[in-house]
Every structure is written in structure tokens, then in C-alpha cells.
Amino acid sequence: EVYFDNVVVSSIEQPADPVVVIPGFLGSWCKDAITSGNACSGSWTSLPEPLNPYDSLVSSLTNASDIPDSDVFVWYYDWRKQITDLASQLNTYINSTVLAGKPAGTKVRLVGHSYGGLIASKYTGDNSAKVGKLITVGSPHKGAVMAYGAWEGGEIWDFPVWQRIPMELLLTARAGVFQTPKDVIRNDFKSAKEILPTFDYLTNQSDQVISESSMSQRNSQLPGQYTGLSSIKNLLTTITGLENSSSNTLSAIKTTPRNWMEKAFGLWEDGKPLQFTRSTNGDLTVLKDSGRYNDAVSKPEITANHEGLISSTAGINQILQSLGSSGTATITSNNPDENSGLAVFFLRSPATVSVNFNGNDYFDSDNDGLIVIENVTSGTATATLTGTGNGAYHLDVLQFHPNGDTTYTYSGTITIGAVQTLDFDLNPANPNNLAPTTDATGEVYLTQAINLATETTDKITASSGRARVKNLLSTQNQNIKKIIQSAKQNIASPGNSLKYIQEAILKLHRMRRDINTGESTSQLSSTDATKIRKLTADSIEQLQSAFNIVSTRASKNYSSRQILDLANIASKAQTKTNNKATTATKGLTIAAPAAAAGQTDILEASASGTPNQAAYINYVSSRLYFEEALEIMR
Numbered sequence: 001e002v003y004f005d006n007v008v009v010s011s012i013e014q015p016a017d018p019v020v021v022i023p024g025f026l027g028s029w030c031k032d033a034i035t036s037g038n039a040c041s042g043s044w045t046s047l048p049e050p051l052n053p054y055d056s057l058v059s060s061l062t063n064a065s066d067i068p069d070s071d072v073f074v075w076y077y078d079w080r081k082q083i084t085d086l087a088s089q090l091n092t093y094i095n096s097t098v099l100a101g102k103p104a105g106t107k108v109r110l111v112g113h114s115y116g117g118l119i120a121s122k123y124t125g126d127n128s129a130k131v132g133k134l135i136t137v138g139s140p141h142k143g144a145v146m147a148y149g150a151w152e153g154g155e156i157w158d159f160p161v162w163q164r165i166p167m168e169l170l171l172t173a174r175a176g177v178f179q180t181p182k183d184v185i186r187n188d189f190k191s192a193k194e195i196l197p198t199f200d201y202l203t204n205q206s207d208q209v210i211s212e213s214s215m216s217q218r219n220s221q222l223p224g225q226y227t228g229l230s231s232i233k234n235l236l237t238t239i240t241g242l243e244n245s246s247s248n249t250l251s252a253i254k255t256t257p258r259n260w261m262e263k264a265f266g267l268w269e270d271g272k273p274l275q276f277t278r279s280t281n282g283d284l285t286v287l288k289d290s291g292r293y294n295d296a297v298s299k300p301e302i303t304a305n306h307e308g309l310i311s312s313t314a315g316i317n318q319i320l321q322s323l324g325s326s327g328t329a330t331i332t333s334n335n336p337d338e339n340s341g342l343a344v345f346f347l348r349s350p351a352t353v354s355v356n357f358n359g360n361d362y363f364d365s366d367n368d369g370l371i372v373i374e375n376v377t378s379g380t381a382t383a384t385l386t387g388t389g390n391g392a393y394h395l396d397v398l399q400f401h402p403n404g405d406t407t408y409t410y411s412g413t414i415t416i417g418a419v420q421t422l423d424f425d426l427n428p429a430n431p432n433n434l435a436p437t438t439d440a441t442g443e444v445y446l447t448q449a450i451n452l453a454t455e456t457t458d459k460i461t462a463s464s465g466r467a468r469v470k471n472l473l474s475t476q477n478q479n480i481k482k483i484i485q486s487a488k489q490n491i492a493s494p495g496n497s498l499k500y501i502q503e504a505i506l507k508l509h510r511m512r513r514d515i516n517t518g519e520s521t522s523q524l525s526s527t528d529a530t531k532i533r534k535l536t537a538d539s540i541e542q543l544q545s546a547f548n549i550v551s552t553r554a555s556k557n558y559s560s561r562q563i564l565d566l567a568n569i570a571s572k573a574q575t576k577t578n579n580k581a582t583t584a585t586k587g588l589t590i591a592a593p594a595a596a597a598g599q600t601d602i603l604e605a606s607a608s609g610t611p612n613q614a615a616y617i618n619y620v621s622s623r624l625y626f627e628e629a630l631e632i633m634r
Contacts, residue, residue, distance in 0.1 A: 017107045017132040018071040018098050019061055019323060022090070023054055024114030024138075025195065026163040028076035031368045034166060035173040035348050037188045044076040048366045050374065051162045053311045054113075055333045060316045064327025073098050079115060080189030083221050087122035094123075094130065107132035109323055113310045114138050114286070115195065118225070124235060125228045135237045135322050138283050138309045141226050142290035143197035143219055145250040151192050152217055153267050154181030158250055158285055160307045161336050161400050165372070169346050172396050172407050180265050194221040197290070202271055203254050210255070216269045226293075233295045237322045240291040241283030241304040241315070249282025260581035261599075264592035283309060298322060311335055341376030341428040342400040345383055349393025351414050357381040357426065378427045385422070387414035392455055397424050411451045411538075441553065442497070445546035446488040449504070449539050453481035456535040463528035469518040473532070476511045480504050484543070487550075494554035501547050505617070508536050508543070509624040516590060516632055530593075537597055544617050551613040558616045566619035570602050573626035577633075584633040591629040598625030 029047045030040035046052045054074065061072045075093050077086055098108055109132050112120030117139025124134045149157040156167055174184045185192050196219040202210040212218065229236060243249065255271025262268050281288040285306035292299055300322065302314045309315040316329035336342050345362075347353040347369040355362045355371050358379045362371045373381070376399070383395060395410045410422060439445055460474050487500035515533055518524035524532075577595050581588060598621075605618035 016067060016071060017109050018073060018102070019067060019109045019111060020094065020098055021054065021058060021061070021072075021074045022110065022112040022116030022120050023074070023076065024116050024163075025079050025191070026159070026166050027054065027113070027116065028079060029166065029368070030078070031370075033078065033080075034170045037174055040078060044078055046074070046076060047162065047166070048368055048370050048372075050333060050336055050372055051165060052333075053160075053162050053307050053335050055311075056329065056331045057111075057310050057316050057319065059332045060320060060327060060330045061325075063330050064320060064325045066325050067323070067327065077119075080191055082191050083118055083122050083194050083225070086119045087126060090119060090123045091127060094127075099130075109133040109135070111135045111137065111319055111323070112139060114140070114306065115191070117141075118194070118222070121229065121232070121236075122225055124232050125225070128232055128235065131232075131235055133237065133323065134232060134235045135239065135319065136291070136293075137239045137315070137319065138241055138286050138291050138306050139238070140195055140286045140290045141222065141229065141238075141293060142199055142287075143222055144195050144286050144290065145197055145201050145253065146285060147192060147195035147197070148201070148253060149273070150182075150185055151196060152182065152269060153273070154183070154185055156405075160285070160305075161342060162307070164400065164405060165344055165398070168398055168405055168407060169344075169370075169396065172346075172398075172409060173348055173394075180267065182265070182267055193217070194219060198222050198226070199290075201252050203252065204271070205254070205256050205274065207254065210271065229293050230295060233293070234297055236293060236296040237298040237300070238291060238293045238296045239309060239315075239318055239322065240286075240288050240299070240301050241306060241309045242280070242288065242301060243282065243284045243303075243305045248278035248280050249284050249287055250276055251279040251282070251287055252277035260578065260588065261592050261595055264581075264588035265596075266589075307335060336372065336374055339401075340374065341426075343373045343376045343381065343426050344396075344398040344400070345371040345373075345381075346396040346398070347385065347393065348396065349385075349414065350389025350391050350416075351385045351387050351393050353386075353395070354384050355381055356384070373426075376426050376428055378429070379425075381424045381426050383422045383424065385412075385414060385420045387416050387418040390415045392451065392458075395422065399426065399428070401428060411448050411455070413451055413454065439545075439549065441491050442494075442501075442546040442549035443488060443491050445542045445549070446484055446491070446501075449484050449542040449546065450481060450488065452535055452539040452542065453477060453484060456532060456539070457481075459528070459531050459535060463524065463532070465518060465524035465528060469514075469523040472514060473511065473518070476507065476514065480507050480511065480539075483507065487546070491550070494550045495556075498547065498550050498554050498556060501543055501550060505540055505543050505547070505621065506624075508540050509621075509628065512536050512594070512628055513631060516628070519590060520587070520632070526590075529590075533593065537593075540621060544614075544621060547617045548613045551616075556613065558612065563615050563619070566616065566623070567605065570598075570605070570619045570623045570626070573623045573630070574598065574602060577626045577629045580630055580633045587632040587634075591632040594625045594632070595629040598622040598629065601625060 028044040030044045033040040062069045110120040117136030124131045146158040149155040171181045200209050200212050253273050254275035256274045258268040258272045283306040302318050304312050304315045313329040320327045392413050397408045399406045456477050483500050483504045487497045490496040519529035601618040601622035605615045
């Protein structure tokens with residue numbers, strides 16, 4: 001007992017340690033950083049609603065009677081950065097914000113979900129005296145197999161939809177800068193490499209295990225960090241989840257050697273996926289053995305998937321219990337369910353966007369260009385754009401479904417105060433066609449091709465190439481733009497319009513060869529050449545779509561013999577390209593995008609089945625793409 005004058009104080013209650021929640025990979029938001037690849041001009045914040053899976057956890061913490069609201073913090077961060085850098089930034093945040101004004105010796109309680117738990121573990125290893133508890137929730141201390149798809153192939157595997165949406169938006173926005181999604185990932189966020197597994201998880205075609213230590217792409221961060229957990233084990237609680245569904249967690253991959261095109265693109269350095277093995281011991285993202293540390297002071301397991309660990313009643317109650325709180329879960333929101341149909345509209349431009357779908361209006365309440373529509377049924381969505389500036393805009397429309405994600409980007413120009421409306425057909429049963437539904441004449445596709453030509457001119461002007469090649473390309477592009485404008489002006493005379501469309505497609509292929517020559521002779525940088533080539537490919541795609549509509553209106557029919565002859569020519573060109581690639585000593589990297597475009601066109605043409613306009617123009621374009629690739633390799 002302590003006496004102060006006439007007052008007897010039998011005990012002095014110590015203030016509780018503040019709690020810091022650290023979201024997982026892709027769990028923070030900054031629009032300009034995601035679309036540009038640059039640093040965030042402001043601060044990273046929570047994911048826009050309804051994507052944020054941490055709402056219920058944060059509400060439960062603030063509602064707990066034994067955790068003051070002022071002691072609950074959420075640290076949002078640039079998940080593109082690597083663990084060591086982020087642990088240092090977390091240290092700055094804790095010192096300047098969490099512990100500011102607190103009594104000396106106050107410690108923090110860290111709750112890190114997934115990648116956030118890896119950051120928290122690194123921070124604790126470096127600053128253990130400041131930490132009272134470290135709780136990792138579904139954190140891949142030994143990595144996660146699904147990271148292999150992103151890092152080596154640019155493919156998104158097994159991510160919950162709230163993570164897939166920002167990932168898809170980033171890849172869509174940045175696709176014009178780099179050749180493949182893999183390059184976007186490796187250039188824009190090297191953090192993905194630090195989720196690669198540290199255990200053996202690949203086999204070859206003969207089912208022989210490929211040692212992780214022999215792989216080209218390896219995780220250099222987690223092995224040492226995992227060893228370091230022994231020094232903080234008395235602070236550590238690892239919460240793991242065991243899913244309770246028909247799906248299982250990816251645990252191993254059977255691989256096959258990559259082909260020449262994949263090699264040229266730098267894909268699948270350690271083997272192309274052939275077959276997947278899955279385990280019941282995991283949360284659909286992280287295996288139990290990776291999320292659990294056997295020497296931790298506590299190792300609770302709950303029935304929940306990776307997302308449910310921080311958003312379900314069972315997951316939140318376990319976190320509260322691990323914190324020593326008597327609070328209970330408060331579920332304030334439900335996370336989007338891709339199985340019920342999910343559509344996303346994302347505007348990258350000087351404009352605002354709203355969407356009307358099946359009589360309901362959806363607005364961009366956060367003013368970040370993002371609108372998410374849940375429980376999508378078949379119907380027409382009308383997007384209304386209102387200009388807040390002058391210039392080009394890009395509207396990304398995405399549909400998410402269990403068997404894959406579909407993306408369509410509509411490009412246009414807008415001025416201050418101008419209003420434009422676009423209609424899109426949303427259909428969860430057939431989500432692969434997201435093109436505007438109002439283009440009965442082909443005019444919408446021609447308008448997009450004109451807008452892309454304008455953007456191409458801007459890219460050529462901004463490039464650092466020599467004046468001669470820039471002038472050549474600029475002149476060609478302006479001529480092509482005039483031809484497309486003529487096609488649009490003659491839209492009421494489909495026969496005439498069709499001639500202009502064909503001429504524009506052929507001239508774009510000719511222009512691509514001059515771009516390649518400029519790059520191979522060092523008159524145009526590879527980065528600039530890639531950007532301009534990507535725009536020309538997008539223009540060709542729009543013109544192909546316009547061709548299909550206009551040729552139908554012109555009653556232009558193609559016989560089975562015509563289509564078959566074109567198919568044989570395209571197939572021979574493809575075979576020559578593949579054969580040349582096996583002996584080529586140069587140009588494979590430059591040739592690969594053209595060959596890939598040709599391969600896409602030939603597949604789309606063959607999928608058309610009966611003789612039609614789509615098969616005709618796709619076979620024509622595929623042959624030209626393959627000839628371009630052959631010319632480069634020669």
C-alpha cells in the first residue's frame with residue numbers, strides 16, 4: 001500500500017499497450033501509385049469500400065472495453081516495397097505516432113496479417129524491447145506457393161478477390177509500359193519475391209523434386225528471418241487457418257520446360273506449371289506449416305480461410321483472445337463474394353464516373369475513380385463520365401468470377417464539363433465480352449482507334465529517339481489516323497468504310513516494322529519502342545472489332561475455301577516462326593510480343609469455327625504478326 005496524504009492507494013493500474021494492425025499484401029490503397037508505378041503523392045490508406053476486409057477487426061478492437069479507442073492504430077503502407085524497408089518505416093511510424101506522448105517503457109502489441117505479419121516479425125527482431133506481443137495471422141513465414149505464379153509468370157493465383165482487384169488494376173494500368181505482367185510485377189513491386197517458398201515445392205515432368213536451393217528465383221529474405229524467430233519466440237503467437245470448403249491450398253507444382261516465346265519474355269525460369277498439388281492443411285493461400293512456428297508461445301488454429309482469419313467471428317475472437325482482451329467480434333461488413341458476381345469500374349483520367357445498373361445508381365464516393373458492384377446479374381451497365389479536365393481517359397471494366405477474371409479498357413478523350421455515357425453488357429455466365437454494347441455500326445471501335453492514334457502521337461513526341469525515326473513514325477501515324485477518320489466518316493457506307501479499315505490495319509503492321517528497325521538500330525529506346533508497339537497492337541485490336549461489324553453490315557461474306565487458305569498461310573507462318581526461334585541468335589525478345597499477338601489471333605480465328613469476318617481478319621493479322629517476328633529474327 002502507498003499513502004498519499006490521507007488517501008490510500010492499494011494499486012496503480014498500468015495503461016494497456018497500444019495495438020497496431022498491419023494489413024497484408026495489397027491491403028492498402030493509393031490510386032496514383034497503383035496506376036503510375038511511382039511513389040504515393042499522399043498517404044496510403046485503407047482499401048475503398050466494399051473491398052476492405054479489416055473493417056470488422058478494427059471495429060472489434062475499438063469496441064473492446066479493455067482497449068481504448070486511442071490505443072488502436074492501423075498502419076497502411078506501400079506493399080510494393082520489401083520487408084526490410086517496410087520494417088524501418090514501421091519503426092518510424094511507431095516512434096512518431098503510436099508511442100508519441102506515451103510513458104517511457106510503453107510497448108506495442110502488433111497484429112500482422114499475411115505479409116503484414118512478416119513485416120511485424122522483422123520489426124520485432126530489430127526492436128524487441130518495444131514489443132509486448134507479436135501476433136502473426138496467416139503469415140507465410142516459409143513463403144506461399146501461389147507467389148510462384150506472380151513472380152515467374154505474371155499470373156494471379158489463389159488471391160482473394162479483395163487482393164485481386166488492386167492487382168488487376170495495377171497490371172491493367174501498367175500494361176502499356178512493360179511487355180508482360182511478370183515485368184510489371186518485378187519492376188513495380190519486388191516484394192512479391194519475398195513471398196516465394198523457402199521449401200522444395202517444384203517437381204519436373206518425371207516427378208523428381210527440384211531443390212529450392214537450385215532454383216534461379218529464390219527468396220533471400222525469409223530464410224534468415226525465420227531463423228531469427230527463435231530470439232522472439234516468447235513474444236510470438238502464430239494464428240493459422242484451416243479452410244472448410246471444397247477448395248484446398250496450393251502446396252506443390254509439377255513443371256515442364258518453357259518454350260522459346262516464354263524464354264524470350266523471361267517467363268517461367270524455373271519451369272512452366274503443368275500440374276498443381278493441393279493440401280487440406282492450409283487457409284487457401286498459406287499452408288499451415290508455413291504460417292505456424294512450432295516454438296511460439298501460442299499456436300492457435302481456427303477454421304477459416306486466409307481472408308476469414310481477420311474478418312470472420314472466429315478469426316477476430318481469436319485475435320482478441322491472443323491480445324488478452326475480453327472483447328468479442330463485431331462484424332460490421334461482409335467482404336465481396338466473387339461467386340455471386342462482381343463488377344468493377346475504374347477511371348484513370350481527368351473525369352468523374354458514376355454507373356447505373358439494373359435501376360440502381362453507384363457513385364464514386366471516395367473520389368478515387370473506383371466503383372464496385374456486387375451481386376451482378378445479367379444486364380446493361382451505363383457508365384457516365386463527366387470531364388474535370390481536358391485529355392485522354394481510360395475506363396477499366398472488370399468482371400471477377402471463380403474461373404478467371406476479365407478486363408476491358410475503353411479509351412477516349414474528354415473536356416471540362418463534357419458528359420459521355422458508355423453501355424457495357426454485364427453477364428456473370430459469359431463474362432468474356434465487356435466491350436461497349438451500343439456499337440451496332442462499328443463507330444465506337446473506330447473512335448477508340450482514333451483516340452489510340454492520338455495517344456500514339458503523344459508517345460512518339462515524348463520519346464527520346466532520334467529525330468529521323470520520330471518524324472517517320474509520326475508521319476505514318478498521322479496518316480493512319482486520317483485513314484481511320486475516313487473509315488468513321490464513311491460509316492454509313494459500310495463498303496467504303498471497310499476499305500479504309502483494312503488499309504489502316506495493314507499500315508499499322510507496316511509501322512510496327514519501322515518501330516522494330518528503330519529499336520534494333522538504337523534510334524529508339526527499347527522502353528519507348530515497347531510503349532508505341534503496345535499502342536499499335538491495341539489499335540489493331542479495335543480495328544479488327546470494327547472490321548467484324550462493318551463487314552457484316554456490308555454483307556461481305558467469306559467462303560470456307562477462303563478461310564481455309566488463310567488458315568493454312570497463317571499456320572505455316574506460325575510454324576516458320578517457331579522453327580526460326582529454335583536457331584535464332586538475336587531478336588527473340590523483340591520478336592516475342594509479335595509472335596504472341598499472332599498466336600492470340602490465330603487461336604481466336606480458329607475458335608470462330610464457321611467462315612466469318614472474325615476468322616478472316618484474325619487470320620490476316622496473325623500472318624502479319626508472324627511475318628514481323630520472322631523479320632526481326634532474321
